[in-house]
Amino acid sequence: MDRPDVAPKSSEADLIDVNEIRDHQIEIYGLGRADEPYTIYYDETNNIRRLHVRADGLNEAEPKCFVIGGVAHRGAPRSLNLEELRGLLRIQKTAREIKLEHIAKGDFLSLLKSRTLETFLQWLLDQGLYVHYSVLDPLYWSIVDIVDSILTEHGDPHLYMMNWRLKNALYAILRHDLPDTVSLFQRYSYPDVGRARRGAFVAELRERLEAREQLLEHFDFMMLKGVLQIADKLESLPYLEDETPNVLIDGFGPFFVNRICLFKNSTHVLDVEEVIKSYIGDQKFVDNGRAVEIHRFAQSHDEAGIQISDVVAGLLGKFFTMIQQHDLDELRDTREALTSQQAKNLALLSELLDRALDENKAFAHYVLSLDDQRNAGYFLDG
Incomplete structure (x- = not known):
């Protein structure tokens, strides 16, 4: 069932047993490598913070898919060659950090037209980085x-x-x-x-x-x-x-907590988002009664992994929102009409996601309908 997949929707408790959050998921989804140590970087997209019903409708008329995502690598934190990436992407020196808008703009199909996106996705593959994400349809x-x-x-x-x-x-x-x-x-x-x-x-x-x-x-x-x-x-x-x-939703903090608990032996580096920082700051994580400190917040301009994760999270947010907004027949027609550049970028994204799942099934987490999950798989792999 969906409810045990994340921490409680409310933030009443300030003591979280990481095993209570993770053990159920590991059992029902067969996440045999959740104990592996990684360094995991996070950013987010489409965080509306709260979804509620008003007299004139939803506070967000058409909620888009919320994504926590980014990149990960095995073991302890290591240097990521951001200067090399900036050079390949031809990011201007005046730009303080890399963001998705520096690579491409528009909806998912518009992003796929970008040769710069191809360079970015290929660089991720060459660097041996894994893509990870948790996606939620509000x-x-x-x-x-x-x-x-x-x-x-x-x-x-x-x-x-x-x-x-x-x-x-x-x-x-x-x-x-x-x-x-x-x-x-x-x-x-x-x-x-x-x-x-x-x-x-x-x-x-x-x-x-x-x-x-x-x-x-x-x-x-x-x-x-x-x-x-x-x-x-x-x-x-x-x-x-x-x-x-x-x-309907009082915040997305529990979904960050879920990822931290699931990968309890990893190092988690999160972008500073004050609402999320405050939510997680009120929690104390324990493992078999022992306090654990496995996460930290960092400013994106100081952390290469978060800058890279900004692009990944934004790209995936646009992808899953497209899936959410179209039925299978529409997606089939769209896929058949892709240009060669769009098809090349889609293939690279699919390769990245497949490689991540081959490494660790826990790198992907869905709170989506079965139809949307199937449609996403179809669009990626044809």
Whole structure:
């Protein structure tokens, strides 16, 4: 299920046992190399900080995919030849640091047109650096609590095995008409639906499912219909009660915590983002009762790895946002129409991502619908 993949959504606890965060992920995803020591650099993109429902709609009308990403290498911190990279990219001396905008601008397809991007991606390969990322679709993350609430309260382990397909199906019918979904959230102060309104809320979900059946495979339609029927008989929906009304996401700090805990034997170097720095600064990480200090914050202009990570995170943020905004047929047409330069850059990106997964499956973390994960794989590999 999605909920155990990250630290709690709230920041109430200031003591974090890294093993409580990581052990479940390692077990269910088979992350056998999470104990390996790396130096991991981070930057982020599309951090809207908070997603909430207002009287006039979402505070962010069309939330884009949030990405924590960057580069990593084995072992302790080592020198990264930033001056060589600046020379290859022909970055002006007046530029204090390397950013994605120095390489290319625009949406993902526009970035793929850049020969400078080709140089950058090839340099990453030549340097033996690994790309890592955690990607989150804010709307998907906001919706999955509905399924998790039902499955948690019902307690049938066989249904747990279907949780990703159920979430994928529910997300498909709710994102089909985002204004309608936001209106639903407004009427029920989602996620604080509460016990008194639970039945009416579930009934509205069933109405939408019936009306949009054509969006789903028959098996997924019947499975989700059955789960919503189960919800009618439950006494509680735990993640939809006693929550903060209208707050879908209260911050992305837990996702940084997740990465730090998962790679507990690594050194983590993060860009200074004051909200995240404050959030993590309130936490104390312990490993079997022993305090651990495995992360630090640095200014990007002082840290080559963070500057490189700015480009990686920005590129991946634009890629996953494109995936999120188009269906498979549209992506197929787009891929077939790529120019030779675009195809070359896409192949280099795919090679980088494949090499990272070959090194360590834990370098990739998704909070995306199954359809979007499949579509991303298709676009990368054809």
